[in-house]
Amino acid sequence: MNEVVHTSPTIGSNVEEIVINNTRFLMWDIGGQESLRSSWNTYYTNTEFVIVVVDSTDRERISVTREELYKMLAHEDLRKAGLLIFANKQDVKECMTVAEISQFLKLTSIKDHQWHIQACCALTGEG
Numbered sequence: 001m002n003e004v005v006h007t008s009p010t011i012g013s014n015v016e017e018i019v020i021n022n023t024r025f026l027m028w029d030i031g032g033q034e035s036l037r038s039s040w041n042t043y044y045t046n047t048e049f050v051i052v053v054v055d056s057t058d059r060e061r062i063s064v065t066r067e068e069l070y071k072m073l074a075h076e077d078l079r080k081a082g083l084l085i086f087a088n089k090q091d092v093k094e095c096m097t098v099a100e101i102s103q104f105l106k107l108t109s110i111k112d113h114q115w116h117i118q119a120c121c122a123l124t125g126e127g
Contacts, residue, residue, distance in 0.1 A: 044072075044075055044077035044078050045077050046077075047077065047078055047081050048080070048081055048082065049081055049082045049083075049084065050072065050073075050078065050081050050082070050083050050084070051083075051084045051085075051086065052065075052069060052083070052084070052085045052086070053085075053086045053088050053122075054085055054086065054087050054088060054101055054105075055088060055089055056087045056088055056089045056090055056092065056095035056096045056097075056101065056119075057089050057092050057094075057095045057096070059096060062096070062101070062104045062105070063104070065105065066104060066105045066106065069105060073110065073112070073113055078113075079112065081113060082113060082114045082115065083110070083113050083114070083115040083116070084115070084116050084117075084118065085101070085105070085107070085115065085116070085117040085118070086117075086118055086120045086122075086127070087101050087117060087118065087119050087120065088120055088121065088122050089121065089122075089123075090119045090120060090121050090126075090127065091121040091123060091124065091126075097119075098117050098118075098119045101117060102117050
C-alpha cells in the first residue's frame with residue numbers, strides 16, 4: 001500500500017479496483033473540469049465514501065470547490081457517504097493551511113456526513 005503512484009490530471013474518469021483483507025474497493029477518479037461536473041452524479045450510486053482533492057495553492061477557485069462540494073453532498077445517492085478532503089500541495093510555500101481550507105469550505109457546518117480533512121503532498125506521498 002505505501003506506494004506513491006504518479007498520475008496526470010484526470011480527463012474523463014479512471015477506475016481502479018483494490019482488494020485489501022478480502023474487502024473490495026472500487027475507486028472512480030473523476031476529473032474536476034467544469035465540462036465534466038454535470039456527469040458526476042452518474043457515479044454516485046452505491047458510493048460509501050467521497051474523496052475530494054483540493055489544490056491548496058488555488059485561492060481563486062476555493063469558492064467553486066465549496067459550491068460543488070455542497071451540491072454533491074446534497075445528492076440523494078450520497079446522503080450516507082463519508083467525506084475525506086485531501087488538502088494537496090502542502091509543500092508549496094504560502095499554500096492554504098488545512099485550517100484555512102476547512103474555514104473556506106465551511107466544513108464545520110456539515111452535520112449529515114462524517115468528514116475529515118488531511119494535509120498532503122501528492123508529489124512526495126506525504127499525508
